[in-house]
Amino acid sequence: ETGVTQTPRHLVMGMTNKKSLKCEQHLGHNAMYWYKQSAKKPLELMFVYSLEERVENNSVPSRFSPECPNSSHLFLHLHTLQPEDSALYLCASSQDLPERGGNEQFFGPGTRLTVL
Amino acid sequence: AQSVAQPEDQVNVAEGNPLTVKCTYSVSGNPYLFWYVQYPNRGLQFLLKYITGDNLVKGSYGFEAEFNKSQTSFHLKKPSALVSDSALYFCAVRGGIKAAGNKLTFGGGTRVLVKP
Numbered sequence: 001e002t003g004v005t006q007t008p009r010h011l012v013m014g015m016t017n018k019k020s021l022k023c024e025q026h027l028g029h030n031a032m033y034w035y036k037q038s039a040k041k042p043l044e045l046m047f048v049y050s051l052e053e054r055v056e057n058n059s060v061p062s063r064f065s066p067e068c069p070n071s072s073h074l075f076l077h078l079h080t081l082q083p084e085d086s087a088l089y090l091c092a093s094s095q096d097l098p099e100r101g102g103n104e105q106f107f108g109p110g111t112r113l114t115v116l
Numbered sequence: 117a118q119s120v121a122q123p124e125d126q127v128n129v130a131e132g133n134p135l136t137v138k139c140t141y142s143v144s145g146n147p148y149l150f151w152y153v154q155y156p157n158r159g160l161q162f163l164l165k166y167i168t169g170d171n172l173v174k175g176s177y178g179f180e181a182e183f184n185k186s187q188t189s190f191h192l193k194k195p196s197a198l199v200s201d202s203a204l205y206f207c208a209v210r211g212g213i214k215a216a217g218n219k220l221t222f223g224g225g226t227r228v229l230v231k232p
């Protein structure tokens with residue numbers, strides 16, 4: 001609906017697994033974001049890519065590894081996660097116009113991740 | 117550093133009554149302010165934004181928000197609430213810094229429950 005799709009919608013993984021989350025935006029935007037949304041915690045910005053370059057990395061553990069191969073696709077590679085990493089992972093995109101204060105971000109539906 | 121406060125975890129209102137969701141912010145320079153809504157099992161949806169100009173901003177679904185610089189507030193309002201407005205509402209801010217990445221800081225969210 002928003003032009004941002006995420007797959008899978010649900011993921012259950014063990015602590016030793018390796019998996020990847022995928023995000024695709026069909027809006028022609030030049031910036032993409034990963035957020036983590038946990039119960040009873042504010043939305044946490046994890047990574048920002050602008051023009052395919054990472055411009056923000058908010059002290060995220062190395063078990064989360066982002067990849068932005070082009071302006072339409074964003075991945076989050078996961079390995080050796082912990083149970084406390086269980087959360088809703090949201091992807092967003094926007095047309096980054098710093099001189100105008102930035103435009104609104106469009107969010108995907110999220111991937112509900114459960115780490116056993 | 118920029119920050120957003122949403123002082124109410126939950127707001128209860130009867131259908132047809134006015135709805136207000138409070139938001140205050142702290143930021144360097146001119147603020148760029150946003151409201152988003154999240155329905156269950158969905159990503160965030162953009163409602164409205166204040167960049168510059170008229171302090172009263174009108175957005176989607178009959179919502180509006182008033183920017184008050186002296187009180188550093190950006191409260192969301194709807195004159196007559198609907199049961200379908202029941203959702204989680206997030207306020208977000210970006211400071212007036214010309215940096216790439218359009219980094220938003222989100223408030224903790226306010227759950228709105230509209231009762232028939």
